Every structure is written in C-alpha cells, then in structure tokens.
Amino acid sequence: xxxxxxxxxxxxxxxxxxxxxxxxxxxxxxxxxxxxxxxxxxxxxxxxxxxxxxxxxxxxxxxxxxxxxxxxxxxxxxxxxxxxxxxxxxxxxxxxxxxxxxxxxxxxxxxxxxxxxxxxxxxxxxxxxxxxxxxxxxxxxxxxxxxxxxxxxxxxxxxxxxxxxxxxxxxxxxxxxxxxxxxxxxxxxxxxxxxxxxxxxxxxxxxxxxxxxxxxxxxxxxxxxxxxxxxxxxxxxxxxxxxxxxxxxxxxxxxxxxxxxxxxxxxxxxxxxxxxxxxxxxxxxxxxxxxxxxxxxxxxxxxxxxxxxxxxxxxxxxxxxxxxxxxxxxxxxxxxxxxxxxxxxxxxxxxxxxxxxxxxxxxxxxxxxxxxxxxxxxxxxxxxxxxxxxxxxxxxxxxxxxxxxxxxxxxxxxxxxxxxxxxxxxxxxxxxxxxxxxxxxxxxxxxxxxxxxxxxxxxxxxxxxxxxxxxxxxxxxxxxxxxxxxxxxxxxxxxxxxxxxxxxxxxxxxxxxxxxxxxxxxxxxxxxxxxxxxxxxxxxxxxxxxxxxxxxxxxxxxxxxxxxxxxxxxxxxxxxxxxxxxxxxxxxxxxxxxxxxxxxxxxxxxxxxx
Amino acid sequence: xxxxxxxxxxxxxxxxxxxxxxxxxxxxxxxxxxxxxxxxxxxxxxxxxxxxxxxxxxxxxxxxxxxxxxxxxxxxxxxxxxxxxxxxxxxxxxxxxxxxxxxxxxxxxxxxxxxxxxxxxxxxxxxxxxx
Amino acid sequence: xxxxxxxxxxxxxxxxxxxxxxxxxxxxxxxxxxxxxxxxxxxxxxxxxxxxxxxxxxxxxxxxxxxxxxxxxxxxxxxxxxxxxxxxxxxxxxxxxxxxxxxxxxxxxxxxxxxxxxxxxxxxxxxxxxxxxxxxxxxxxxxxxxxx
Numbered sequence: 001x002x003x004x005x006x007x008x009x010x011x012x013x014x015x016x017x018x019x020x021x022x023x024x025x026x027x028x029x030x031x032x033x034x035x036x037x038x039x040x041x042x043x044x045x046x047x048x049x050x051x052x053x054x055x056x057x058x059x060x061x062x063x064x065x066x067x068x069x070x071x072x073x074x075x076x077x078x079x080x081x082x083x084x085x086x087x088x089x090x091x092x093x094x095x096x097x098x099x100x101x102x103x104x105x106x107x108x109x110x111x112x113x114x115x116x117x118x119x120x121x122x123x124x125x126x127x128x129x130x131x132x133x134x135x136x137x138x139x140x141x142x143x144x145x146x147x148x149x150x151x152x153x154x155x156x157x158x159x160x161x162x163x164x165x166x167x168x169x170x171x172x173x174x175x176x177x178x179x180x181x182x183x184x185x186x187x188x189x190x191x192x193x194x195x196x197x198x199x200x201x202x203x204x205x206x207x208x209x210x211x212x213x214x215x216x217x218x219x220x221x222x223x224x225x226x227x228x229x230x231x232x233x234x235x236x237x238x239x240x241x242x243x244x245x246x247x248x249x250x251x252x253x254x255x256x257x258x259x260x261x262x263x264x265x266x267x268x269x270x271x272x273x274x275x276x277x278x279x280x281x282x283x284x285x286x287x288x289x290x291x292x293x294x295x296x297x298x299x300x301x302x303x304x305x306x307x308x309x310x311x312x313x314x315x316x317x318x319x320x321x322x323x324x325x326x327x328x329x330x331x332x333x334x335x336x337x338x339x340x341x342x343x344x345x346x347x348x349x350x351x352x353x354x355x356x357x358x359x360x361x362x363x364x365x366x367x368x369x370x371x372x373x374x375x376x377x378x379x380x381x382x383x384x385x386x387x388x389x390x391x392x393x394x395x396x397x398x399x400x401x402x403x404x405x406x407x408x409x410x411x412x413x414x415x416x417x418x419x420x421x422x423x424x425x426x427x428x429x430x431x432x433x434x435x436x437x438x439x440x441x442x443x444x445x446x447x448x449x450x451x452x453x454x455x456x457x458x459x460x461x462x463x464x465x466x467x468x469x470x471x472x473x474x475x476x477x478x479x480x481x482x483x484x485x486x487x488x489x490x491x492x493x494x495x496x497x498x499x500x501x502x503x504x505x506x507x508x509x510x511x512x513x514x515x516x517x518x519x520x521x522x523x524x525x526x527x528x529x530x531x532x533x534x535x536x537x538x539x540x541x542x543x544x545x546x547x548x549x550x551x552x553x554x555x556x557x558x559x560x561x562x563x564x565x566x567x568x569x570x571x572x573x574x575x576x577x578x579x580x581x582x583x584x585x586x587x588x589x590x591x592x593x594x595x596x597x598x599x600x601x602x603x604x605x606x607x608x609x610x
Numbered sequence: 611x612x613x614x615x616x617x618x619x620x621x622x623x624x625x626x627x628x629x630x631x632x633x634x635x636x637x638x639x640x641x642x643x644x645x646x647x648x649x650x651x652x653x654x655x656x657x658x659x660x661x662x663x664x665x666x667x668x669x670x671x672x673x674x675x676x677x678x679x680x681x682x683x684x685x686x687x688x689x690x691x692x693x694x695x696x697x698x699x700x701x702x703x704x705x706x707x708x709x710x711x712x713x714x715x716x717x718x719x720x721x722x723x724x725x726x727x728x729x730x731x732x733x734x735x736x737x738x739x740x741x
Numbered sequence: 742x743x744x745x746x747x748x749x750x751x752x753x754x755x756x757x758x759x760x761x762x763x764x765x766x767x768x769x770x771x772x773x774x775x776x777x778x779x780x781x782x783x784x785x786x787x788x789x790x791x792x793x794x795x796x797x798x799x800x801x802x803x804x805x806x807x808x809x810x811x812x813x814x815x816x817x818x819x820x821x822x823x824x825x826x827x828x829x830x831x832x833x834x835x836x837x838x839x840x841x842x843x844x845x846x847x848x849x850x851x852x853x854x855x856x857x858x859x860x861x862x863x864x865x866x867x868x869x870x871x872x873x874x875x876x877x878x879x880x881x882x883x884x885x886x887x888x889x
Contacts, residue, residue, distance in 0.1 A: 004633070008626040015624075041669045045624040048667075048698050051720035052630045217625075232798055482782060527784035572802040572831040572886065573793070578784045583793060583800045591781040591795045 007217075008049055009102050012058075015042040016091055016098075017291055023091075024294035027084055028309070036073040043069055046094070057111045058097050064118035065090035077125045086121040088295065089114060220321070223281050230278045231566035234471065237271045238563070238587040240264050272564075275471055279320070286364050286373070287315035289328045293335065297360065300339050307357040308343055314364035319371050323465055326445055327373070330438040334375050334461050335360065337414075337435060342379030342459050352456060354378065370447075370464045370489065378458040382451070384410045394419070411451045415439045443598040446472075446487065446581055448547050472567060474584075474594060475543065476560035479523045484556075485565050485584055485594040486543060492551070494559055495542040502540075511542065511553055518544065520553040521604055527579065547601040554600075567594060579603075614639045616662035621645075621652040621678065622696070623670040631665055631696070634723045638730075649673025653681055656688050663730070664693045668704070676704075676711060683712040692733050696721075752851070754844045754870075756877055757824065757837040760812045764837075764878045765844065765870070772825040772832065774840050777803075777817050791836050796825065803834035809885070810865065828886050835885075844877070846870055851879060 019042045022035050029035070047062035065087055071077045093114050100107045244257075244264040251257040290312050301308035319327075343349075343358035350356050361376045388402035391413050402410070413419060414435045438461075442449050447465035466472065466489055474485035475494070495513070502520060503510050509520040520542065540555040565584035573580075581596035618640055622628045628645045635643055644661075646652035650673040652666065664682070668675040675695055682688045695708050695716040705716055714733045717725060754765035755774070780792035780803060789808035793800050803823055807814055815838065823834035854866040867881035 004626060004629050007629060011624060011626050038671070041623075041671065044669050044698055045622075045627065045667075048696075048719040049624055049626045049630065051698075052627070054720075235798070568798075568800045570793070570800055570802075572828075572833055573783060573786070573790070578786055580784060583781075585795050585798065585800070589795055590779055591793045591800050593781065593784065 005053060005101065008053060009098050010217075012046045012049070013095070013098055015046055016094060017288070018042065020088075020091055021291045021294040023084060023088060024298050024310075026079060027081075027298070031072075031075070031079065033073065036069065040066060040069040040073050055097070055101065057109060058094060060115050061090050061093050061097070061111050061118075064115045065094075068118060068122050071122065071126070077122070080125055083121050083125050086118050090118060223278075227278055227282065230275055231471070231568075233271055234275060234564065234566050235585050235587070237264075237267055239589075241268060242587040279471065280318075282321045283318035284321060284324050285316050286319050286324065286327075286371075288324050289331065290315045290362060290364070292328075293331070293362065296332065297335060297339065300336060301343070301358075304340060305345070306339060306343050307346055308339055309357050309359045311359065311361045312363075313361070317364040317366055317371060319465070320467070323371070323445055326441055327463075327465070330441045330449075330463070331362075331373070331375065333435060333438050338375065338377040338379060338459065342377040342381075344380050348380075366467070367464075371467055373463040373465070374460060375463075376458060376460040381455045381457060381459055382411060382414065382453040383455070384453075387411070387413045391416070391419070411453060414451070415449075439602070443596070443602065446596075446598065448598050472565060472594070474563055474565045476563050476586075476592070477523070477541070477543065477556040478558040478560055479527070479556050483560060483586070483590070483592045484523070484527075485563070485592050486545075486554070487581075487594065487597060488562065490545050490547050490597050492544040492546045495544065495553075496539055497542055498539050499537060513544065513553075516551075518551050518553050519605070520555055521600075523554045523556050526554070526600060526604070545597055545601065547598060550601055550605055552601065552605060565592075565594065613662070615642055616640065617642045617644065617660050618663045618665065619644050619646060619652055619655055619661050621647075621649065621664065621666035621670070621675070623648050623667065627667065627696075631726075634721075634726050635665070637723045638727050649675060649678030649681070652678055656682065656691065657685075659687075661691060664691055665696060666693060667696050668698075668708075676708060679708065679711045679713055692737060694729055694733065750848050752846050752848050752870075754846065754877070754879070755824065756841045756844055757822070758839050758841060759807055759810065759837055760815075762878055763841065763875060764806075764880050766824065766826065766835075766880050766882055768843060770826045770828070770882055772827060775823050775825060775834070777821050777823055777836060794823070794834060796832070796834075799832065801825065801832050801834050803836050804885070805836045807836075807838075826882065828882050831886070833886065846872065846877075 019039045022039050026032060026035050026039075043062050043066040047059055047066055050056075050058035050062060068077075068083060068087060072079060072083075077083075093109065093111060096109060097111075100109070241264055244261050247254075247257045248261050293312065294310050297308055297310040338360055339358075343360070344352070344354075346356040349358065359378045362373065363376075364371065364373045366372070384407055388405065388410055391397050392399050392402055396413070396416055396419070415438065416436060419435065439449060442463055442465065445465045447463060450462045450464075451459065452462070453459040466487070473488040475488055475491055477484050477486060497511060501511060503512070505517075509522075510517050511520045512518070537557075541557070541559050542553040542555055543559075544551065544553050563586075565586075567582040568584060570580065570583055578593070579596050579600050580593040581599070582594045583591050584594055586592050618635060620628050620631045620635070620643060622631065622645075625647075632643050632645070644655060646655050648670040649666070652664070653673065655661070656664070664678075666675045666678055673681070679693055679695070682691060682693065692714040693712075695713045696719060697704065697716055698719050708716060714736075715729045717729050753768040755768050755771050756763050756765040758764070775794075775796075778794075780794055782792045783790050783802070789805050791803040791805040791808075793802050795801075805814070817836075820839035821836065822840045823836050824840065825832060825834050827833075850872065851868040851870045853868055855869070865881050865884050867879040870877040870879060
C-alpha cells in the first residue's frame with residue numbers, strides 16, 4: 001500500500017508538472033481542444049486514483065477543477081483570466097496536498113474555500129456565457145448554467161445505486177450486440193473495404209507507441225550505485241592500462257603480454273561505452289525544469305504589471321540529473337531579473353517603438369560537450385554607466401577603477417554579492433540578492449555565465465555547462481611534485497615558454513601570445529603549496545585557459561598527459577577556498593585533486609582590469 | 611466458477627491506477643495480469659493472444675478506452691473478449707455510447723474488490739448463459 | 742531493562758596518544774584504524790588539514806589532531822595512525838601519534854572537563870576519565886569539526 005501511495009504521489013506530481021505549462025500555452029493560444037483534452041485527462045486521472053486511495057481533499061479539488069476543464073473542453077465556456085487563476089490555484093493546492101502526503105506530516109488543508117472558489121469562478125463564467133452567447137448555444141447549455149454549483153456534485157451521487165438497474169438492462173442487450181453490430185449496414189463497408197488496412201495501421205502506431213512507452217521507473221539511488229560502480233571500473237581500467245603498458249615495454253617479446261595488451265584495450269573500449277550508457281541513464285530532458293517557467297513568468301510579470309511572453313525552445317535537450325537539480329534557481333533568478341529590471345512597462349515600450357508585450361526566450365542546445373542555455377530578453381538592456389556609478393557609490397570600487405573597466409567587466413558588476421541597481425527593492429528581485437547566487441550555482445556545475453547587453457535591445461545570459469558531471473576529460477599536470485587534474489574543456493592550448501619570455505607589468509606576470517597579452521599565474525602559488533617560490537626554472541609549461549571571454553595562463557612544472565577521470569565528491573573539505581571541484585583516484589591509487597578553473601578565474605581575475 | 615489462471619489485461623495511462631486495479635484483481639485471486647498504458651498498446655498486446663478479460667480506463671492518450679473497445683469488437687480474432695470499462699463518474703451518454711459499442715459492463719471509480727468481483731461475475735454469468 | 746542499564750554504565754573507548762597525553766573516542770564512531778600512507782595535500786586548507794587519502798575508492802580528509810589541538814607537530818613515523826571515524830555523517834581520518842588499546846570503563850569514572858581546560862584542546866574535551874594510575878581525556882568529536 002505504502003508503495004502505491006508513493007507511486008501515486010510521484011505520478012501525480014509529474015502529471016501536474018506536465019500540465020501546468022499547458023495552461024499558460026492555452027492562455028496564449030486560446031481554445032485548443034487537444035491541450036484541453038490533455039489537461040482534463042490528467043486531472044481526471046489524478047482524481048480517479050486519489051479516490052481509490054481515499055485522499056478525499058485531492059478528490060475534491062481535482063473534481064472541482066476538472067469540472068471547469070470539462071466545460072472548457074466541450075466548448076461550453078471560454079477561458080478567462082479569473083478561471084485560469086482559479087485553476088492554477090487548484091494545481092498549487094494539489095501540490096501542497098501531495099506534499100503533505102509525501103512528508104506524512106498529517107497536516108490537513110482546508111480545501112473547502114478553494115472548491116467554493118472554483119465553483120464560483122465557473123458559475124460566474126457560465127452566467128456570462130449564458131447571457132452573452134445564449135442564443136447561439138445549444139439550448140441545453142444555458143439551462144445547465146442556472147445551477148452549476150449543484151451540478152458539480154450531482155452526477156457522483158446518482159450513479160451508484162439509482163441507474164444501475166436501468167443500465168443493466170442495456171447491458172444484457174449489449175452482450176450480443178458486438179458480434180452483430182459490425183453486420184449492420186454502415187459498418188460493413190468500413191470493415192471489408194478501406195477498413196481492411198485499418199487494423200494494420202493501428203498495430204503500426206501501436207508498435208511505435210510501445211517503443212516510446214517502454215519505460216522503467218528506477219530508484220535514483222540504484223542508478224547512482226551503478227554510476228559509482230562504473231566509476232570504480234574506470235579506475236581499475238586505468239590501473240590495468242598502466243600495468244599492461246609496463247608489461248608491454250618490459251616483456252614485449254612475450255606473446256602473453258600482447259594478449260594482455262589486447263584484452264586491456266578491449267576492456268578500455270567497453271568501459272568507455274559502459275560509462276556513456278550509464279551517463280545516459282542519468283540524463284533527463286531539461287524540460288523538467290523549464291516546464292515551471294511559463295507559470296512563473298506569468299505570475300511574476302503580473303506582479304509588476306508588465307506583459308511578458310515566454311518562448312522556450314530546445315526543451316528536449318538532455319542534461320545530467322545534477323544539472324536538473326541545480327539549474328532551476330539560477331534560471332529563476334535570471335528570469336526575475338529580466339522581468340523586473342530588463343523588460344520595460346508597456347507604455348515605455350510603446351514609446352520606444354517596441355511591441356507592448358515584452359519577450360523572453362529561453363533556448364537550450366548542445367554545443368560540443370557543453371550544454372548551452374540562453375535567456376534572452378528584449379528589454380532595455382543593462383545601463384553600464386549606471387552600474388559603474390552604483391558600484392562606486394556602494395564603495396565596491398573606485399571611480400578610477402570603473403573608468404578603466406571594459407564593458408564586459410562592467411556587466412559582471414551585477415554578479416557582485418549584494419549588488420542591486422533598483423533603488424526600491426521590489427517583491428521580485430528583492431535587494432539584489434540572487435545574481436551572485438547565479439554565478440555560484442553555475443560554477444558548482446562546473447559551468448560559467450556570460451552576459452551581453454545592448455541598450456534598448458535587451459540582455460542575454462548565456463550559461464554553459466559541461467554535458468556530464470561525473471566523468472571528465474582532464475589534463476594531468478605536475479606542480480612541485482604533486483599531480484593535479486585540470487578539466488580539459490576550458491583549456492585552449494598548452495605552451496612551453498622560457499623564463500625570459502615572461503614579463504612583469506606592474507606586479508602582474510604576463511606573457512605575449514600571438515601579439516596578445518595574457519596574464520600568467522603560477523599554479524604553485526595559487527594553491528598556496530610549498531614555500532619554495534623557485535625562480536630557478538629555465539622554462540615552464542603554460543596552460544592557456546579561456547573562460548567565457550576571459551583568457552589567462554597557469555604555469556606548471558610538467559604536463560603529465562590527458563586522462564579520463566572520475567570525479568569523486570569531497571566531503572568535509574572547504575572546496576571553494578581550495579580551488580578544487582572534486583578529486584579523482586589515479587591508476588596508482590593516489591588521490592589527485594581536480595582544479596576548479598572557474599573558481600580560480602573568478603578569484604584571480606574577478607573584476608580586475610586585464 | 612472463475613478461472614483464476616485467466617490472462618487479464620489492465621489498461622490505464624496512470625501507473626498508480628494500473629497497480630490499484632492489479633492489486634484488486636490479485637485479491638480476487640487472479641494472478642495472470644498484464645498491463646498496457648493506452649489503447650494502442652493494449653490492442654497490440656491483445657493481438658498477441660491469450661487474453662480472457664480486459665479492464666480498461668476510458669480517458670487515455672493515443673487511443674482511448676472507447677476506441678479500444680471499438681477496435682476490439684471489429685477485430686475478428688478479438689471481438690469476443692469481455693471488456694469492463696472503468697469510468698470516473700456515470701456519464702449517461704458515455705455509458706450508452708460504450709454499451710452501443712459493445713462494452714460488457716462498466717464500473718465507477720473508486721470501486722472496491724467486491725464491486726469489481728460482482729461486475730466480473732455478472733459478465734461471466736451472462737456469457738455463460740449465452741453459450 | 743537490566744541489560745540496557747549495564748550498557749549505559751560501561752563506555753567502550755579507543756585510546757590514542759598525542760604528545761604526552763592519552764585521549765579516547767567512543768568506539769561506536771570508529772570505523773577502522775589505518776597506517777598513514779599516500780596522503781595528498783589540500784590546496785589552501787587550514788593548517789590542521791593534513792590532506793586526503795583514498796579509502797577504498799572514497800576520498801577522505803585527514804585531520805592532524807596535534808595541529809588541531811595546537812600541539813607541537815611531529816613527523817609521521819611507524820607508530821602514527823589514522824583513526825577513520827564518522828563525525829556527523831562525514832567520514833574523517835584523525836591522525837594521531839599512536840593507537841593504544843580498546844578500553845571498557847565504567848561511566849562513573851568520567852568527570853566533566855576542568856572549567857579552564859588549557860590550550861586549544863580545551864574546547865574539544867568532553868570529560869576526563871580517572872583510572873587508577875592515569876587520566877584519559879575523552880574527545881568531543883562532534884565539536885571537532887564544527888565551525889572551523
């Protein structure tokens with residue numbers, strides 16, 4: 001029983017998640033029977049299952065809500081804002097009720113006022129319909145409208161005892177009917193003629209559907225277990241590769257050593273395939289996160305009296321489960337910011353010659369091994385001069401500093417903790433809390449944000465996140481005898497430079513690469529390891545890193561090579577100050593830290609003028 | 611009189627509902643139960659043969675219960691399989707449509723094991739009487 | 742009922758030494774005791790963070806208890822050990838001079854820590870067990886990895 005309830009909660013929550021954006025779609029597209037049908041069906045199903053499980057509050061809310069949907073679907077009434085608001089409230093309530101079930105907190109919500117409200121909303125709409133379009137309608141409809149509230153509950157009561165017998169009499173006839181029915185005149189042509197193909201067609205589509213529907217619900221912890229094990233296999237594989245290389249060199253004549261090499265390289269391939277397969281198990285369409293945004297944008301823009309249309313594309317793009325879990329907040333903050341600060345009021349927009357309705361586009365796509373999420377608004381853009389002024393006012397930097405700042409750096413001011421450009425804190429964006437969170441959350445995902453803005457044309461936030469977070473390609477380097485792994489994705493190139501090629505400009509080491517000056521940092525000193533800041537080197541290896549639009553070099557003693565590493569999470573360590581995003585275990589069993597290049601870039605370059 | 615070995619197909623798009631119905635059927639003693647997520651899937655399964663009874667939901671994507679019913683009744687191999695339709699509330703017109711399309715009986719959500727048994731018994735009694 | 746009373750009255754401890762003193766932690770928190778091998782230093786970490794080790798595929802931070810308690814540092818030698826333990830859900834290794842024994846003591850020999858326990862170690866003391874010829878300091882491991 002417990003299991004069924006759990007399944008019900010999950011399934012019902014998923015259904016709600018699926019239908020919520022449909023409402024906003026409906027609001028935009030107007031009457032769309034397919035959409036209405038889908039929504040109605042979901043609500044209907046939730047009600048049905050809840051009835052079995054005895055969750056009366058859920059039944060009540062779903063029933064009242066379904067009642068409205070049914071009439072919408074059947075075209076008896078038109079969608080209106082009050083109606084939509086009431087329905088959305090019912091979805092919120094259902095979520096709340098499911099939440100209580102899930103928590104087993106025993107909290108009872110009083111759903112009566114909402115049920116009443118839903119009834120009233122329907123009543124109001126129906127009476128409007130009745131007075132307005134009555135003559136055009138089926139005469140039965142206005143009649144029904146007179147007592148809608150009563151009708152809501154009526155059918156439930158009547159069916160159980162009353163009509164049963166009556167129906168039975170129909171039933172008895174019905175049993176023979178199917179066999180004979182096709183023999184009736186109109187049907188027969190359908191069966192023998194064109195109908196010949198029909199069953200085949202059905203089977204065809206049915207097969208397609210099966211392929212789509214072959215899903216298995218698996219506990220996440222089981223997948224994670226497989227993921228962990230796959231990680232272990234990768235480690236063993238790496239070790240075996242080392243060993244087989246050793247044997248290959250030492251006993252190259254021995255045929256067994258060749259067999260070993262062959263077997264290990266086979267294992268190598270299989271392991272890579274398995275990794276990919278396991279990784280895919282964790283991938284989910286980003287829609288899971290995006291689906292809540294139409295509603296969110298609707299509510300947020302209404303709260304500040306703006307009209308905003310949200311367009312979403314690429315919602316089928318699959319991302320790792322961890323991304324799904326962590327990307328919601330940053331995206332919400334960005335949307336809030338765009339609605340609150342970006343999109344102008346309708347009057348202002350019209351006076352600028354823009355459409356009164358603002359527009360935000362979220363598009364997601366895969367680019368190489370990165371997932372890119374772009375949030376583009378057509379608002380007023382970020383006023384860089386105002387930003388700089390504000391930053392000076394708040395004592396975050398000097399006027400001098402802001403004057404030297406490039407536009408790119410100036411935009412990044414918005415990501416400073418506690419920064420806000422709106423004099424009055426609004427309900428939505430609060431007091432500038434949020435944008436710094438965006439940056440932090442995204443760097444947790446090993447990704448980065450870029451912002452571009454054009455005055456009066458709008459602002460675009462571009463978030464790039466690696467496809468998977470569990471296994472990455474890394475460059476192994478050595479500093480002061482210790483090995484580190486640097487994620488390969490932000491590395492642009494590696495160079496070997498002589499000491500004399502390194503220049504020092506006002507205390508900052510730089511190197512000129514193809515006529516461009518690039519700041520250079522010694523990894524040893526960044527990591528605060530060993531005190532031997534040795535100047536006695538002849539040459540260094542440089543790793544040129546490009547994060548978004550920034551470029552810098554890290555100097556290391558030695559490049560060890562490229563390796564596929566499994567990221568192990570670190571517990572009990574402050575990974576922010578350590579500039580590590582995780583650790584991996586190498587073929588020889590040693591722990592090697594994976595450096596958080598985004599964190600290093602943020603701290604070293606920050607808002608400095610490079 | 612009930613044949614507990616009979617293969618029964620439970621059709622519903624909501625997996626919780628399938629589970630509930632399955633549990634009820636199990637309580638009644640039926641063990642050979644299969645599931646389908648919608649009418650289309652159900653129809654394919656039925657075509658594979660061996661089913662003695664169908665419990666189907668009405669509202670489903672792709673192919674709803676009524677369509678399934680119609681398809682089954684117009685299929686020479688399947689036309690005699692008894693079908694019990696599950697509806698949320700007694701909507702007369704719908705029930706009548708279903709009867710005309712050849713449903714054997716219908717049951718209203720939520721129902722108990724006893725109600726389900728009653729309905730199934732009625733269906734089989736009637737089928738028996740016909741033979 | 743009687744059993745649980747008896748259980749309550751006996752403490753099972755793992756004792757270890759640091760500098761001149763003998764310390765102890767509850768055996769229930771101890772997962773295993775290992776020799777110290779293959780420590781990787783943590784960049785920019787607190788001074789008492791000795792590094793991390795690979796414990797059968799898991800990466801575990803190792804705390805140098807001497808440093809944590811503000812005692813003089815000592816090179817790792819043959820008797821040095823890491824006590825792997827669970828502190829508030831996170832697995833840590835505690836690096837100590839040596840691990841002595843597993844001890845069962847009646848709980849009534851434990852006295853509260855002296856009001857002005859000296860040094861850094863003071864705040865990590867849960868109590869002091871007075872045995873016939875020696876004192877054992879009971880470490881409050883929950884405080885060990887709190888806000889630091």
